[in-house]
Amino acid sequence: MxxxxxxxxxxxxxxxxxxxxxxxxxxxxxxxxxxxxxxxxxxxxSRDALLMELIRESAQTMLAYLGRALAGTSPMDRLRRAGAAYLDFALDHPRYFLLYASLCERLDPETMEAEVGEGVESVARFWEDRVRECLQTGAFRPGTPDEIGLTLWTHAYGFVSLYLGGALGLSEDEVRGAYMASCIRILNGIAAPGALPHDTPAPGVPSGNPAADLLHETSTP
The missing domain is CATH 1.10.10.60 (Homeodomain-like)
Structure with a gap:
């Protein structure tokens, strides 16, 4: 071979x-x-050089997907698009999704090659920028970028990881609807009153997607 x-x-x-x-x-x-x-x-x-290349490839691929969100017309729209792009990246490149977080956790960013470290920093900065602009324009309730960013990232990463691990029992089409419905539910708790578009489904409001509707029903008091 x-x-x-x-x-x-x-x-x-x-x-x-x-x-x-x-x-x-x-x-x-x-x-x-x-x-x-x-x-x-x-x-x-070396082995480390190969692992660094995996991180670099993963970061570059993720950034290409996240860049689509910049076409959004408002900070909240860009954040929502970024969440959808993150899911697209994970579904299209599940290995990159899974190994990126793991390798970045195990390897010290300060010891990474310059180009690799810049890619990792660019991913982190992209998400920080999305959160900061929502805070600066009053789209979010008061909070710190770190606190809000951690809430959003743990939700999105955890949800997708559970799906890729086979724990959700949903088809790919179903998981897309369920993921976005869940993201909107998180945003409803973080967003300032009136910040979300009027067409954003609220918990308990049918979305037309069976999986999303099921999540709404089970979360509505």
């Missing part, structure tokens, strides 16, 4: 998600790819 950079990264992402950082080795990866370990070093000088 002829090794290629993309093929190596594809197998590397699989191996990392199966064995974790401690179980990841170039020797194991070489066996998966079907080459000798030295052949891998023609593309990546």
């Amino acid at each position: 002829t090794e290629s950079r993309d093929l190596i990264l594809d197998h590397a992402s699989e191996l990392y998600l199966e064995d974790g950082l401690d179980g990841f080795s170039m020797r194991k990866l070489a066996r998966r790819v079907g080459v000798t370990a030295p052949a891998l070093y023609r593309h990546f000088e």
Whole structure:
């Protein structure tokens, strides 16, 4: 088998998600790819360099999706679009979604190569900018960017992780409706009165999506 950079990264992402950082080795990866370990070093000088490339690819891909949200016409619209783009990224690139957070948690950003660190910082800055502009324009109730950002991120990341792990029992079409309905429910608790568009479904209001309607029904007192 002829090794290629993309093929190596594809197998590397699989191996990392199966064995974790401690179980990841170039020797194991070489066996998966079907080459000798030295052949891998023609593309990546070390295990850490390969893992850094996985982070860089994941960050760049995520940013390409998140960039779609900038077409929004208001801070809240851009935030909602960003939430939808985040789900699109996760569904289209589930390996990147899963390994990005894990690798960023395990590896110190200060020790990352400059280009990789910039990508990670750009992702974080994108979300911070969305939250800050909502706060600055009065779209959110009073709070700090860190507090609100943590609430939004843990909800979105947790929801998608549960789906990818098979815990929700929903089809992809159903999970899209359920995810957005759940995001709107979170925003209803954070947004200032009147900040959400009038066409935004509120808890208890049918949305036309069975999964979303089910979530509304189960959350309405």
